[in-house]
Amino acid sequence: MSEKKIQHICLISPKRTIWSRTDQIKKTLEERSKLLKAWHSPSLSILTIIGLTPSNIKVTYIDEDLEEIDFHVKYDIVGISAMTQQVNRGYEIANSFRLKGIYVVMGGIHASVLPDEALEYVDTVIVGEAENLWPQFIEDFKNNIEKRIYKKLEGTFVDLTKSPVPGYDFLRNKNYFKDPKFFYNMIPVQVSRGCPHNCEFCLVTKCYGSKFRKKTIDQVKVEINKIKECCPGKIIMFADDNLFIDRKYAKELLTILKELRIRWVAQSDISIGEHDDLLKLAYESGGLFLLIGFESINPENLKTINKNSWKYRQLANYSANIERIQKNGIIVFGSFMFGLDNDDNNVFNDVVEFMNNNNITGQLTISTPLPGSVLIERLKLENRLIEKEPFWDKCTFFDALYRPKKMTVDELEKGFIWAYKEIFNEKSFTKRAQYLKSMYKKIQ
Amino acid sequence: MTKNKMANNKDIIDILSKITRIDSSGITYDTLIFEELGIDSLMAIEILARVEKQFDILIEESLMIDISTVGDFVQTIEEKINMGN
Numbered sequence: 223m224s225e226k227k228i229q230h231i232c233l234i235s236p237k238r239t240i241w242s243r244t245d246q247i248k249k250t251l252e253e254r255s256k257l258l259k260a261w262h263s264p265s266l267s268i269l270t271i272i273g274l275t276p277s278n279i280k281v282t283y284i285d286e287d288l289e290e291i292d293f294h295v296k297y298d299i300v301g302i303s304a305m306t307q308q309v310n311r312g313y314e315i316a317n318s319f320r321l322k323g324i325y326v327v328m329g330g331i332h333a334s335v336l337p338d339e340a341l342e343y344v345d346t347v348i349v350g351e352a353e354n355l356w357p358q359f360i361e362d363f364k365n366n367i368e369k370r371i372y373k374k375l376e377g378t379f380v381d382l383t384k385s386p387v388p389g390y391d392f393l394r395n396k397n398y399f400k401d402p403k404f405f406y407n408m409i410p411v412q413v414s415r416g417c418p419h420n421c422e423f424c425l426v427t428k429c430y431g432s433k434f435r436k437k438t439i440d441q442v443k444v445e446i447n448k449i450k451e452c453c454p455g456k457i458i459m460f461a462d463d464n465l466f467i468d469r470k471y472a473k474e475l476l477t478i479l480k481e482l483r484i485r486w487v488a489q490s491d492i493s494i495g496e497h498d499d500l501l502k503l504a505y506e507s508g509g510l511f512l513l514i515g516f517e518s519i520n521p522e523n524l525k526t527i528n529k530n531s532w533k534y535r536q537l538a539n540y541s542a543n544i545e546r547i548q549k550n551g552i553i554v555f556g557s558f559m560f561g562l563d564n565d566d567n568n569v570f571n572d573v574v575e576f577m578n579n580n581n582i583t584g585q586l587t588i589s590t591p592l593p594g595s596v597l598i599e600r601l602k603l604e605n606r607l608i609e610k611e612p613f614w615d616k617c618t619f620f621d622a623l624y625r626p627k628k629m630t631v632d633e634l635e636k637g638f639i640w641a642y643k644e645i646f647n648e649k650s651f652t653k654r655a656q657y658l659k660s661m662y663k664k665i666q
Numbered sequence: 667m668t669k670n671k672m673a674n675n676k677d678i679i680d681i682l683s684k685i686t687r688i689d690s691s692g693i694t695y696d697t698l699i700f701e702e703l704g705i706d707s708l709m710a711i712e713i714l715a716r717v718e719k720q721f722d723i724l725i726e727e728s729l730m731i732d733i734s735t736v737g738d739f740v741q742t743i744e745e746k747i748n749m750g751n
Contacts, residue, residue, distance in 0.1 A: 261706075407704050455688045457704045483687045485704065508687055511708055553708050583708070648728055655711045655727035662715035 232297040235265040236311040237286040242620035254646035266410040267303040272389025303330040306617040313343040335594030349373035353380040408459035421528045460488035479507035495543025505551035522564040556584035566628035570637035581657040587619040695737030
């Protein structure tokens with residue numbers, strides 16, 4: 223059989239629900255969005271796929287949050303990358319293209335944890351990291367021997383030092399940046415994968431393994447220079463789950479970032495607060511804020527959130543470390559979840575008080591049982607899910623999907639709205655800003 | 667003349683350039699603060715701290731919320747400075 227020609231591939235990121243699907247919560251979040259504008263960034267998964275696609279194949283990238291899909295174009299392949307809350311829309315898109323005889327392949331975290339479900343809607347599923355699998359799929363497709371599932375060998379992970387530069391070049395073709403409603407104000411870079419903590423609610427360890435794998439510093443430098451060339455002035459968003467796990471590597475990286483003259487944001491755990499030298503370097507290298515997953519300030523919650531109680535052991539140092547981070551000019555953007563098993567009606571006030579006392583802003587979310595997580599399996603055994611699966615479009619992190627142990631669902635939703643209003647109002651914003659301004663004035 | 671009376675547009679744009687790490691030649695009055703310079707409410711705090719310190723004035727923290735262009739920002743700061751705060 224002769225080789226099939228691939229001329230045109232369309233890669234799609236399906237429309238997301240930016241806020242909640244619960245009316246009252248959605249209304250509150252939208253009202254307060256002036257004080258916490260949403261950050262928009264292109265899909266790093268799709269940019270990575272673009273980087274892996276042979277340059278003689280034309281690629282179209284559609285971010286459905288920003289533009290409509292034209293279902294009349296005759297692509298050779300449509301690729302869809304979806305997180306759980308996008309996946310139902312992803313399946314609709316797949317269905318529309320398949321009715322026209324177009325081959326559809328899906329990747330992303332949802333299809334990776336539920337490949338059999340995805341295969342009911344698409345022709346092929348890429349399970350897990352795409353670096354080795356996408357080029358293989360392309361070759362097989364050309365030779366008419368494409369498989370239903372592409373997955374890595376059990377226990378093996380991609381060598382990131384061999385990862386290509388994501389297709390940042392592609393962003394030159396898009397003119398999203400001046401749209402007042404939607405635009406990319408941050409461009410993602412991923413320097414590492416893997417996390418040792420294996421938290422109950424999270425899929426990172428399951429999907430990327432517990433071993434910390436990283437790109438070389440030179441690779442990162444090339445990627446950032448490419449972004450500076452293609453999207454000048456954009457903030458770099460490190461998509462790593464924890465940029466500072468390897469302190470020596472982090473120091474080398476920050477030293478290079480200082481030369482590159484960028485502003486950046488990243489995720490970290492709170493123990494970074496114990497390293498004044500790294501924090502100083504983080505500010506000098508353009509660090510703006512660190513998103514830190516505190517998750518809870520209830521010791522009983524933290525004891526059980528991961529097996530080795532790592533987060534619980536940090537609790538006593540939360541405030542001192544926050545103060546040290548912010549004194550070094552890096553804003554702490556805390557992440558908290560409501561609805562954990564030891565949360566009762568006091569949790570909302572406790573978290574608001576903690577955030578106000580420590581002068582931090584952040585994101586408040588509702589604990590979400592993602593498919594593939596240990597949490598969803600436990601909740602099923604305990605018969606606590608409010609709806610039967612699939613409830614994927616409600617996995618927004620702002621919707622109650624299971625019955626908490628120590629309060630009702632109604633109390634959880636009302637408490638969440640109350641806490642959100644307490645944190646995101648002009649009075650709280652002013653207090654935090656005054657504190658941070660005084661910090662900046664000392665170091666500028 | 668007091669310290670704050672000596673400010674000019676260039677000083678303010680230089681501050682924006684220093685904080686955003688975007689060359690001042692790429693910043694014009696029409697440049698969009700949030701969309702093009704990436705200045706959100708968090709980076710705005712750092713900018714206001716520097717403006718306050720350099721020009722010896724005080725600025726309400728909520729000022730950035732309704733500002734959309736560099737021109738709006740420069741004008742607002744100049745008004746503050748000329749009013750002697």
